[in-house]
């Protein structure tokens with residue numbers, strides 16, 4: 282088999298990567314942070330005698346500036362974790378019991394290939410009973426969707442709608458600005474007013490926060506718009522604690538005030554936007570009094586925010602908005618992003634490089650990245666498999682075959698994801714993965730909640746052990762990751778595992794033998810200088826400073842589309858509007874509290890929960906509750922509470938705190954279920970209902986009730 286020599290080749294490459302550091306014998310290897318974080322840091326790994334001793338931020342990379350977050354500063358602790366999976370494992374107990382025995386790679390891969398082939402050979406399109414389930418455990422283009430996508434395309438497996446994070450906002454942005462594009466992150470340092478909207482930047486976007494702090498030092502005003510009084514809200518000049526899912530109402534009321542006071546850039550509106558008259562009429566239906574009621578905030582907070590935002594550009598001072606995905610995990614998430622994305626055009630903020638808005642910069646790489654070359658959709662050869670939405674995996678694993686659905690899902694191959702912990706409505710997800718007749722393969726570093734349900738766990742390499750190449754959704758540089766150490770134990774890169782499975786399935790196309798370094802070269806071939814990446818680890822994309830200073834929106838009309846013909850043609854309202862939550866506060870007396878579950882600072886989704894030093898910093902799974910709501914329920918800080926709704930119950934420690942606003946409780950982080958207090962996490966309560974656009978999840982659109990747990994009262 283051609284692929285057999287991969288490890289020796291990898292070792293040779295790794296040795297060549299190290300730049301000698303004379304004196305102490307240590308070497309430094311340049312890499313990239315693989316995690317699902319907008320910052321995509323450039324890493325420097327110190328290697329001594331084949332062991333990675335430390336990982337630092339690369340001072341030469343402007344966005345990283347030598348600084349890493351607490352989590353990845355502990356990457357060696359995660360990599361050399363005593364519970365790292367280093368050998369293939371085969372289940373030898375009931376499903377979900379977590380009992381496994383080591384097996385050889387030969388035995389594991391032979392059996393997996395045989396079982397997948399048996400499903401695929403049942404008949405035409407039968408391979409759709411096989412589902413790949415993957416997300417952003419690594420954001421790398423190679424260990425993400427390259428060889429894996431080729432494998433599943435050739436097989437004709439079901440496609441996966443990768444919707445679990447950002448599709449609602451992504452669609453909202455695309456239908457307004459034309460792409461996932463916006464203000465370049467470094468120019469926030471020159472802004473005079475920054476709205477940090479649905480983003481706890483200190484936790485989830487630290488390197489943006491550096492630029493915001495620089496602006497603050499230069500006299501800029503920072504305003505945080507977030508139901509939770511987050512660590513970022515603490516450091517801003519103002520905090521607007523609106524109810525979850527009411528951002529579009531706030532944005533429309535801001536427009537109302539901009540119109541009423543004529544804080545508008547009429548020239549920009551006339552030249553570069555589409556549908557202004559219609560949006561104007563819509564916004565005039567949203568006086569601040571109406572929005573204040575919907576948002577659960579004071580009228581004056583809205584009028585003051587409008588004055589700050591509207592008067593800025595009147596004085597020639599740029600105002601910029603940092604949106605993050607936190608505010609689009611509700612029913613109206615797509616509309617909310619659309620409404621907010623209209624605002625900069627009203628005041629002409631795009632004219633300045635430090636004005637405008639940033640939700641995601643990933644569109645900057647769209648033209649340069651050779652995704653089709655990496656993923657080879659042509660291997661489908663005319664077949665059009667169904668798509669399964671990763672948000673509704675709970676229901677879909679339990680669905681029987683039907684004309685509508687197609688075959689039942691009989692096999693799942695999970696990589697770069699932990700669905701049993703991160704997908705909504707855990708009761709259904711767990712029941713699905715617990716099916717004795719479901720064949721489940723999990724490629725992992727650790728025995729996660731999902732791996733517990735596997736038939737086979739295959740040991741995957743970490744970022745220190747493999748090649749990869751990265752774009753970013755926070756900045757606009759491409760980064761290369763070189764392996765710093767040899768794979769631990771018998772671990773293999775995802776791409777290698779799929780190469781070896783492809784060989785066993787008899788896939789003979791030459792694309793199934795392309796090695797990882799070559800895949801890295803393929804990713805940006807012809808657009809990014811690979812030699813530069815090899816030398817310094819990062820390469821900036823060539824982009825305009827102020828993308829929409831003179832219009833040029835990549836929408837069908839070339840304008841900022843307040844009104845979207847494309848959305849109207851799909852049966853949507855062509856204008857942004859406030860779309861109430863599925864589970865609106867006040868609509869249920871049984872479950873009167875809204876629960877949001879934003880990221881914990883020391884975890885990254887469910888990654889790092891098993892790293893002891895980081896878990897110790899987080900302490901225990903907690904629920905923040907406002908003193909008034911706590912008193913009404915006689916719960917005190919430190920008590921174990923039962924948080925419950927029609928979908929299930931979750932036990933955690935209660936923290937009575939003004940970080941929670943009245944009527945809203947905050948369950949922080951996606952804990953591993955088995956490391957929580959009673960074997961579950963917040964997703965026991967969240968629903969599989971979808972967003973208005975993009976088929977996204979509604980994690981923060983969830984009503985609950987809270988009481989002191991019986992065992993502790």
Ligand SMILES: Nc1nc2c(c(=O)[nH]1)N[C@H]1C(S)=C(S)[C@@H](COP(=O)(O)OP(=O)(O)OC[C@H]3O[C@@H](n4cnc5c(=O)[nH]c(N)nc54)[C@H](O)[C@@H]3O)O[C@H]1N2
Pocket residue numbers: 317318319446478479480481482484485486506507508509511524525526527528605606607608609611877879880881882883884885886981
């Ligand atoms: N430390 C850490 N960093 C992370 C992550 C992590 O888990 N931990 N996750 C990573 C991932 S996957 C992503 S997608 C990115 C972005 O991840 P996001 O999930 O966008 O993370 P945050 O920036 O914390 O934004 C969430 C903020 O939105 C607030 N929020 C919740 N509902 C609403 C609402 O309806 N309206 C408004 N205005 N605000 C609301 C929350 O209280 C929270 O402070 O961050 C990444 N970075």
Ligand SMILES: Nc1nc2c(c(=O)[nH]1)N[C@H]1C(S)=C(S)[C@@H](COP(=O)(O)OP(=O)(O)OC[C@H]3O[C@@H](n4cnc5c(=O)[nH]c(N)nc54)[C@H](O)[C@@H]3O)O[C@H]1N2
Pocket residue numbers: 315317415416417418419424445446696697698699700702703704724725726727729741742743744775878879880885886887888950951963964967980
């Ligand atoms: N309640 C609630 N739920 C949420 C969220 C929330 O805010 N609240 N956030 C949502 C969001 S924004 C997201 S993006 C999703 C994230 O969901 P996921 O993308 O599933 O993220 P993680 O939980 O970090 O799980 C990633 C897994 O991939 C593994 N991994 C990492 N690198 C590799 C590799 O190279 N190879 C292999 N085989 N495995 C690897 C890690 O060990 C880890 O177990 O969760 C969502 N779930």
Ligand code: SF4
Pocket residue numbers: 314315316318319320321322349350351352353354487488885
């Ligand atoms: S998780 Fe984010 S902040 Fe931390 S090292 Fe990675 S890219 Fe940088």
Ligand SMILES: [Mo]
Pocket residue numbers: 317445446447606
């Ligand atoms: Mo995410």
